[in-house]
Amino acid sequence: MSDINELFSRDPLQLTNENIDDIIEEMRKKRKLFENGTPTKKPKPQNKKTAGLDLEIKL
Amino acid sequence: MNKALSPAELTAHKASFEDGVQIAWDATSLELAQTCLRKYYYTMILGVTPKSRSVHLLFGGIYASALELFYKLRAEGIEYEAAVRQTVRHALEESWDREANSPKDFNDTKKTRPNLIRTIVWYIDQFAAETEDGIKTYHLQNGKPAVELSFSLEAGDDIIFCGHLDRVVEYGDALYVMDQKTTGGTIGPYFFEQFKPNMQMSMYTWAGQVVLHSPVKGVIIDGAQIAVGFTRFERGITTRTKDELQEWFESVHYIVGNAQAASRRNEWPMNTSACGNYGGCPFRLVCSRSPQIRESYLRSEYTSHVWDPIKRR
Helix, strand or coil: CCCHHHHHCCCHHHCCHHHHHHHHHHHHHHHHHHHCCCCCCCCCCCCHHHHHHHHHHHC | CCCCCCHHHHCCCCCCEECCEECEECHHHHHHHHHCHHHHHHHHHHCEEECCCCHHHHHHHHHHHHHHHHHHHHHCCCCHHHHHHHHHHHHHHHCEECCCCEECCCCCCCCCHHHHHHHHHHHHHHHCCCCCCCCEECECCCCCECEEEEEEEECCCCCEEEEEEEEEEEECCEEEEEEEEEECCCCCHHHHHCCCCCHHHHHHHHHHHHHHCCCEEEEEEEEEEECCCCEEEEEEEEECCHHHHHHHHHHHHHHHHHHHHHHHHCCCCCCHHHCCHHHCCCCHHHHCCCHHHHHHHHHHHEEECCCCCCCCC
16 A cells, blocks of 8 residues: 555645555544544643743733 | 725625625624724725735635535435545645645644644534434425525625525534534533624524525534544534514624615724734734824735625635
8 A cells, every 4th residue: 555645745735546546544543543442643732831930921 | 994995886896785885784894884884984885905814714724615615515315425525535635825835824733724624524523423312404395405505695684694604504403503613622511601692693593594494403513622633523503582582683683784874884994892802903003003004004904805795605
């Protein structure tokens, strides 16, 4: 299977049916993982308390 | 505002206008006129939009057109996997900037191009199968599937209501229009509360009844929560009684009359209570500037965008 990121960066007019099928298959794999409860990446939470202290210092 | 040019001159190229007065109205232009006449002026009369296109419009527009294509292909008898492939290809092409030879700039952490494709594939795999006890595409009296239904309907007072129904379905013993919405937030019961009262949903229901000569009960809305790593779908239904549609119909005539009068006077008051709606009006930065410098700001930050409701897709 072609690298998915590379497929997304290619002009769609240059994509073959097999390329499109690879993309679809990748999306279906992600769905299976999600439905099976595989944790997804979460953005790192901001330290709000520290941010608040920074504001006080600036003041 | 470009007082040098009259509404008639600014809209001479638009089929939905006569002498600067809009006569053909869709849900988008009705919502603009209802929200703020100054916003309506910038969008429909002057015909401008921010240069940096909203990711929500980009993502939502391609998503809706992709699903419409899928159902159209299936209605034509195209085999399921082939339809999925063509639909994904369509979405990839629509999200490609041909001039720049690169993907269009989505500029968002959730509504990205790969997540658009993910959402399309996941939606089709979850909802597309038609079963006897589930949702089925309705077929018109001529046997054709009720997909891609454009309408232009006389609504009295020399006004036309126009628009486009992506798909009409049978569910239980009733007919509904189908619509798709995307959001970056979690979809709870409150999400569907925004659709009543709602201009677009009332118009879809009314138009469905008139076009099909059948009692379309309302709209089934498929909401898609677009997160970084997943898409989650929730389905809701909004209905309209005969009395509610009558009330809507009368209200719309008032809104249209107001906008038409503004066109004739070339006077476009701001509704400053609406500036913060939905993350902020796209023209807020224009209206917050002094009148003498608005035109130069419009020229630098906005681009021409013709929205002509009566022109069929």
